[in-house]
Amino acid sequence: MQAEAIMTTPVVTVGPGASIADAAELRLARKIGCLPVVRDDGTVAGIISEGDFLRRQELGTQRVRPRWLEFVVGPGKLANEYVLASGRRVDEVMTGQVVSAPPGASLAEIVGLMTENKIKNVPIVQAGKLVGIVTRTDLLRALLCVLPKSGATTADDDSIRKNVLAELKRQAWSNGGLIGVSVDRGTVELSGAIFDERQRKAAVVAAENVAGVKAVKDSLFCAGPLSVVLVS
Template identity: 40%
Template sequence: MNAADIMTRDVIAVGPEATVAEIAGILLANRISGVPVLDGDRLVGIVSEGDLVRRVEAGTAPRYSGWLALFMSSSSVADEYVHTHGRHARDVMTPEVVSVHDDAPVAEIAELLEWRRIKRVPVLDAAGAVVGIITRANLLKALASRAVPASLPADDLRIRDALLAELRQQGWAGRPEPENILVEDGVVHLWGRYDEPAVRRALVVAAEGTPGVRGVVDHMDRSLKPDPLDRPNWPEPARP
């Protein structure tokens, strides 16, 4: 399994001139903790929520005085000033970005995240363009999916395919991910994060209306699947 198999392909990115306020809004609106900074197709940096914590607007900018100031060079203090007072992505971003190519093995990516103590890594194609991003959540999701049998019983596979086909015809469903639909013995388990209660209810209704479904379990208030082998902790399905 490689980076291309688990990465998030719809990358949310900003340009170097994006303002700090715009970036903060993007992080909050999309429930993400960082965004790549792109100059055209070229990756030039990354801004994480950690880069926005110490800001003069919030009154959290560091103040160096006394003996601590004696050990800091003018250059270091100036750099810190730019980071805490700058108004654009180019001022606050981390320019030395750790990235991987789309054919990088998942095991190497996990090791890289742990070793560098980072939460996300952009994925580049052979031309150096950003084609995806991998977070720790992507790795956990891949781990959970590996515990699911590679081949489903014929009836369960038919149910999942039919439900996916129905959802792909509905604009409100967006682009449903197959790994967020697990069918076991006719019971559909739905995963994913949806802010709109109406969309979440519509997904349940679509699953309940799929021929052959005996029950539906809504896990959509959780971001990741638990170990599928830990089934005693799963809630009982609602009967259609």
């Protein structure tokens, strides 16, 4: 699935010359997390989000340092912080370096950008112009569309058992064939040994994701970490 399939469009935007008050009111009225800043020609100038409103002089939340540290930090950084805390226009406080993606970007690429850059929204840009935006809410909607519906699929017990075993075999954490699987009218029972409690939940999840499984019974035994004794 690609970004263009799930992105929100049209996008609520704000101009670079808009006031901070206008941007804040727009965000609250539309209940959105961020506002792409777009020039008259449709190109992206920046983005303004909750973080850009955190350290404001009006709230008394601007960054304050001891005098000695101000000397170390230098006038350039201090001047930039003053603008962010006291600026009146969007172009004075916005984030200018926008992390964006093309319409054909995969969802894996979008999530990668969000994770690596610690952001919640990725503007979608084509030929330099904003065409959409992918938010975490868009990803949640996409997930909901592809999640299997409970009880939507049926399968015989033998097929379920084979499929659960196959799924476990594909996973490096499953200890090969140490986890046993039995199935009775769609209810899977997991037995055998695991060596880390985190494997228990993973095994249950692996079984739950097999088509036709109605319930999973956990009868796994945790033997603790493997110990190897060398005999000389």
